[in-house]
Amino acid sequence: MTQSQIGLIGLGTMGAMLALNIAEKxxxxxxxxxxxxxxxxxxxxAGALAxxxxxxxxLADLVAAIKPPRAIILMVPAGQAVxxxxTDLRPLMAADDLIIDAGNALFHDTDRRAAEAAEKGPHFLGIGVSGGEEGARHGPAIMGGGLRADWDRVAPILNAIAAKYKGEPCAAYxxxxxxxxxxKAVHNGIEYADMQMIAEVYGVMRDGLGMQAAEIADxxxxxxxxxxxxxxxxxxxEVSAATDTHTGKPMLDMILDRAGQKGTGRWTVIEAQHLAATIPAIEAAVMARNLSSRLEDRLxxxxxxxxxPQAGANVTLAQLEQAMIAGKILCYAQGFALISAASNAFDWPMPLxxxxxxxxxxxxxRSSMLNDMATALTEDATRNLMLAPFFADHLKASHGALRQVIAAGALSGLPLPALAxxxxxxxxxxTGRSTANMIQAQRDFFGAHGFERVDGIDDKHGPWAGHGI
Structure with a gap:
């Protein structure tokens, strides 16, 4: 019997689809x-792929069925299950075998598992896989982390199963x-913000402009x-245009407004705080999901x-489109800035x-803007995306509309946390000169924390010395 080239554990929806993708390739x-x-x-x-x-x-049968050196993909829930x-696989596998965690793992857990693998074996690779069920079956985006040699070892399989952009695999170390x-966590954070902004604009159309779901779909x-x-x-x-088969009403009108989440957006926000990286649009999106679950409090x-929400918002559809363009650029810029901060803090030379x-x-x-983002980051990976000429021009043209939409939302009681x-x-x-000088003065007044002066004079405290200490 021909030995398998790779193994997979966990045949839930994502695992099953990924396994079929591998077999099909x-x-x-x-x-x-x-x-x-x-x-x-x-x-x-599995049909023709059986x-x-x-x-x-x-598990012993699984290990025996794979050609050495073995590689086994884990598609099990994040955390203790991994x-x-x-632990169960370690005594069954050789030191040069490879375990690949393809779930939504907290990266600190992946760091720990990689360190344990270096000490105890077998090798360990953590890969982020994005695309949902459809992506897993026909081509996801894949983001790998671990030893470069381990990535290179399985890259032919991962490149084959990944999505393709003009023939180029959407998979990288x-x-x-x-x-x-x-x-992958930052990807999901951006996803939270993008989805929230779309939901906010949907709310303006539904509640502020009185539009029906079919009109919003258009x-x-x-x-x-x-x-x-x-x-x-x-x-x-597509979801705006869909009709509920039970009632004949717009499907959106029948869905409870209580959004779920699996935690990756929250992880992104927590890590951003540790890194002092500013991602307010993503933070607002996580907040909005949390608040959506508090239905009783909202009622x-x-x-x-x-x-x-009050109808009659003074905003046009053209302004809403421009507001979405500005918001999208800003949330992606925040996400890439967070990756850059992590790259510097953890000494990960990540290829933006x-x-x-x-x-x-x-x-x-995935978005048409990402090709232009790749170009801008190639030109200067250290520059914030909002400052790249292509996106700066977009923002110059669109931030006025974003202001109009947010102002209209505030006057009409339409919550727009991510856009705002x-x-x-x-x-x-x-803003070249912010208001943080007031904060520094307050900190010095009550805690003698000191401050820097704009004129360079070496005097770190104000004339209120001795007050409130």
């Missing part, structure tokens, strides 16, 4: 799932240890033909203060232009 694969019936059912339903799938009933699986999972579909062309705008048009607030190129296809945040946070960040980033 011509790589025999051995699979194992904790529930044996799921393993055999997977092969039975001859490339070897179902295994035990550690447990590594990001750096040591947890770098791949860190980049707007999104039109926007997807211009600068906002992206996967998220595309599917926003209580509505009962006390009245309904916030390559990251933009990997995100051009397969992933959830993006604009506040933009204004702070273009």
């Amino acid at each position: 011509g790589f025999p694969i051995a699979v194992w799932n904790r529930t044996v019936s799921v393993t055999h059912g997977f092969k039975a339903e 001859d490339k799938v070897t179902p295994c009933e035990t 550690d447990d699986m590594i 990001m750096g040591p240890a947890g770098a791949g999972h860190f980049v 707007v999104f579909k039109a926007w997807n033909q211009g600068p906002l062309q992206s996967y998220l705008i595309e599917i926003s048009g 209580a607030g509505e009962a006390v203060f009245g309904t916030a 232009p390559e990251i933009a190129r990997v995100w051009r296809e397969g992933c959830i945040i 946070s993006g604009l506040a960040w933009f204004d702070m980033m273009r």
